[in-house]
Amino acid sequence: MSRLHVVSGKGGTGKTTVAAALALALASEGGRTLLVEVEGRQGIAQLFETEALPYEERRIAVAPGGGGEVFALAIDAERALLDYLQMFYKLGSAGRALKKLGAIDFATTIAPGLRDVLLTGKACEAVRRKDRAGRFVYDHVVMDAPPTGRITRFLNVNDEVAGLARIGPIHNQAQAVMRVLKSPETAVHLVTLLEEMPVQETVDGIAELRAAQLPVGGVVINMVRPEILDEAAVEVAGNGARAEVAETLRYALERTGLGGGRHTGLAEALVDPLVAQAREHTERLALERSGRTEIAGLGLPTYELELLGDGMDLAGLYRMARELRKQGVAR
Structure with a gap:
């Protein structure tokens, strides 16, 4: 040692x-x-x-x-x-x-x-x-x-x-x-x-x-x-599937009681900023995975701290x- x-x-x-x-x-x-x-x-x-x-x-x-x-x-x-x-x-x-x-x-x-x-x-x-x-x-x-x-x-x-x-x-x-x-x-x-x-x-x-x-x-x-999105969500965000995100948001807002009344249109307003954040997150994940690959190629013990x-x-x-x-x- x-x-x-x-x-x-x-x-x-x-x-x-x-x-x-x-x-x-x-x-x-x-x-x-x-x-x-x-x-x-x-x-x-x-x-x-x-x-x-x-x-x-x-x-x-x-x-x-x-x-x-x-x-x-x-x-x-x-x-x-x-x-x-x-x-x-x-x-x-x-x-x-x-x-x-x-x-x-x-x-x-x-x-x-x-x-x-x-x-x-x-x-x-x-x-x-x-x-x-x-x-x-x-x-x-x-x-x-x-x-x-x-x-x-x-x-x-x-x-x-x-x-x-x-x-x-x-x-x-x-x-x-x-x-x-x-x-x-x-x-x-x-x-x-x-x-x-x-x-x-x-x-x-x-x-x-x-x-x-x-x-x-x-x-x-x-x-x-931490990786916030799972692989399926990363795939959706990476493809820029706006319609899927909007539909998911509408469903989620309805379940919380925010889907109608004065909250009408909230899902549409949130779609673009959320898609942009998700895309940024996926790009960061790709960069981090590339970095991990380079570090793994060094053949050394590796430790991670959150x-x-x-x-x-x-x-x-x-x-x-x-x-x-x-x-x-x-x-």
Whole structure:
């Protein structure tokens, strides 16, 4: 079983929400899961309705079912670099002075690969960390990672720092990170919607991950809307059978007492907008089925989460976690 779960997806697909739900699902058997974010958006704090996350691991939730715990960490590149400087060079106060001078921000700006090494390195350290009894401190680490368009470059830190440092601590750190990221301990999951652009970006992203020999986990199809019409109704709507729709409406209105009197003509008035909506619905279904076919062709485990009509809140997050668990994402 993978222990580092990297969650990516095109912007707007709900990758942060899925990452949070996955963390809850993985902790539901009584384990400890660390949920980390690396983009500085404080999206995790908003989802769990808590204050902004500091640069420390903090418990934010108890998982459903088995009573496991979810901890969270917002990884900050500057603080991670200070930790790194202290760990390898024992700079201490000198490192803090560098921060005040802006040297750390300058270093991570001119060398983006260094920033990614620091961010991924902190997550990988949490994956490897053990207590005094030799047991892993966290059973799972879930990373809310950058979007699909940048995920391969973000994870492939060895290539990113190759021109920056060919020997020394930075090079060794990148090598250690890549040993985790390219091992069976890691799984990169992509979140998508059943829409043309997110599906295509998912297909392209998986191709890039595979080319870089990074381990792909599964695809989470998020915000799946229910199919309102059955196959027969879809056929009628697709053919634009106005007369059939009008007759069905008249019958339905009569059964409810709205078929005569001041409601005369109501069925005729409703026919065109209802046919238009039905046609739009059938077109969406066709697009979604095409997207499912493309995703199925990837040969990866696929999980589906329905659209929550009431919006996303903490109760909805737990509901998503239970659904992921039910579909076997944590097995």
